[in-house]
Amino acid sequence: MFTRLCLNKFLVFFVIFIANTSLANNFIAEYRVSTTGIKIGHFSWSLNVNDNIYQTEINLKNSGIFSPLYKFEGSYLSVGVVENNIFKTKTYEQFWKTKKKTKIVKMLIDDYLIELKQEPVEKEVSRVNLEGLYLYFDPITSFINILNGEDEVKTIDGRRIYILKKNEDEDGNIILEIKNYVNIWADHKRNDLKKIEFFIEDNLLPYEILIHFKERVFRLERI
Numbered sequence: 001m002f003t004r005l006c007l008n009k010f011l012v013f014f015v016i017f018i019a020n021t022s023l024a025n026n027f028i029a030e031y032r033v034s035t036t037g038i039k040i041g042h043f044s045w046s047l048n049v050n051d052n053i054y055q056t057e058i059n060l061k062n063s064g065i066f067s068p069l070y071k072f073e074g075s076y077l078s079v080g081v082v083e084n085n086i087f088k089t090k091t092y093e094q095f096w097k098t099k100k101k102t103k104i105v106k107m108l109i110d111d112y113l114i115e116l117k118q119e120p121v122e123k124e125v126s127r128v129n130l131e132g133l134y135l136y137f138d139p140i141t142s143f144i145n146i147l148n149g150e151d152e153v154k155t156i157d158g159r160r161i162y163i164l165k166k167n168e169d170e171d172g173n174i175i176l177e178i179k180n181y182v183n184i185w186a187d188h189k190r191n192d193l194k195k196i197e198f199f200i201e202d203n204l205l206p207y208e209i210l211i212h213f214k215e216r217v218f219r220l221e222r223i
Contacts (some may be wrong), residue, residue, distance in 0.1 A: 024048045031209075033219040039064035041072070043220055044155060047144075052082045056140055073097045078140045080109075087145050090116035105158035111135060118158060124185040130162060136161065146176065147198070159184060162191075174198040 026048050033041035047056040057075040074097070080090040092149060094105040104119040113133040115127045137145065144151040146166050153164050163179040176196040181189055194212035201207055207219040 001031075011069075028223040033060075033218065033220055033221055035216055038066065040066055040070060050084065053080075054082060054087060054143070055079045058140060071099050076140055077189075078138050080141060085148070086150070087137070087141050087148065088135075089138045092140075105142045107138065107156070107158065109136070113156065116158060122185055126184055127187065128182060128184045130184070133161065143176075149176065154170045154177075160191075173200055 010190060028046045029044070031043040032039060033043050034141075042061055042165075044059045045057070051072070056078050059072075060072070060074040061071055064092065073096045073160050075093075076088055076120075077093045078091070080088050082088070088111075089107070089109045092105070092107040092109070094103075104117075106117045107113065108115040111134060111156055113130050113136060116130060124190075125171075133156060136156045137153055139155055139157050140166050142155040145153045146164055151166050155164055160181060160183055162181040165177045166180050167175045167177065171177060174197070176198075178191060178193055178195070181191045183189065192214045194214075196212070197210040198206040199208040204221040207222050211218040211220070
């Protein structure tokens with residue numbers, strides 16, 4: 001359950017101040033992943049912004065006493081440009097491996113979605129006009145844009161399209177809602193992800209993230 005969630009919607013984000021001039025920032029963070037108080041994984045995130053070109057990468061791997069039961073490993077890489085204060089995806093690669101399967105997603109984007117490839121190859125027919133998707137971002141880039149000031153961002157993760165909508169509580173923490181959720185390769189609109197919460201202090205990185213998935217809550221805490 002957790003592994004599927006991590007693959008598609010993820011889940012550690014950076015608060016970045018973006019100037020209209022040339023950018024040069026490097027960030028890295030490590031997180032402990034747990035549910036019901038039990039550690040189940042380790043999550044690392046890096047972001048490099050230089051001369052309005054960015055590269056951001058997430059790596060996730062199982063750890064803790066339940067590692068023999070729940071083995072998973074994932075990596076997510078997004079490269080793009082910063083234009084008019086918005087991060088725009090150019091290439092996105094996603095790798096996911098469990099005991100039972102390995103899944104790879106690759107996307108090319110230039111305002112419109114240019115190419116979407118998956119391994120193993122998807123046998124279903126797309127329920128979405130992929131060529132008509134304009135200004136959609138990969139999930140990692142979408143989260144960065146939200147925390148950089150955008151209220152809504154259109155997102156594609158290879159399996160679904162949806163809108164991430166930002167709300168804030170009285171303490172300035174961010175609550176993300178998932179709107180207009182559509183499965184690309186299936187007729188149903190079932191979405192088990194309820195919401196995501198980011199707890200932020202005077203730091204570039206959130207110190208805690210809560211992911212509400214079905215009836216469970218997954219916690220990411222900075223190490």
